[in-house]
Amino acid sequence: MDCDDGEFGPHLAAIRASVLAGFRFLRLPEYGDVLALYAFREDRGAMDTYLARGPDDATAARYRLDDLDRVDPPALWHRHGCVADVVTALLELPPHGFALAPRIATVPPSQLWTPRMAWS
Secondary structure, three states: OOOOOOOOHHHHHHHHHHHHOOOEEEOOOOOOOOOOEEEEEEEOOEEEEEEEEEOOEEEEEEEEHHHOOOOOOOEOEEEEEOHHHHHHHHHHOOOOOOOOOOOOOEOOOOOOOOHHHHHO
16 A cells, blocks of 8 residues: 555445454543544453554554553553554454464553553
């Protein structure tokens, strides 16, 4: 996918697919004029989440729910790029705990905020 193609169709299709896959959306606190779309879902002991600031600026990650009480929880998987690529890659991950699902937590992506962090 070419992130700079100017077409919103693939990006919107990926967001719609995430809704069908059970993602919910939160309104983040506003900082100036920055607008973002934040989505997350919890399943099988993990949280999948993505933040889209524009068609070519999205970040997604998977976290263990048990790690979300930490200040900077490590991600099991993360990616940054255009919305269509990032959300599609997140949706293609095997469910947490299944074969081939990411298991090793790494440094967290600094651009993501997780709902649990706010509830801690």
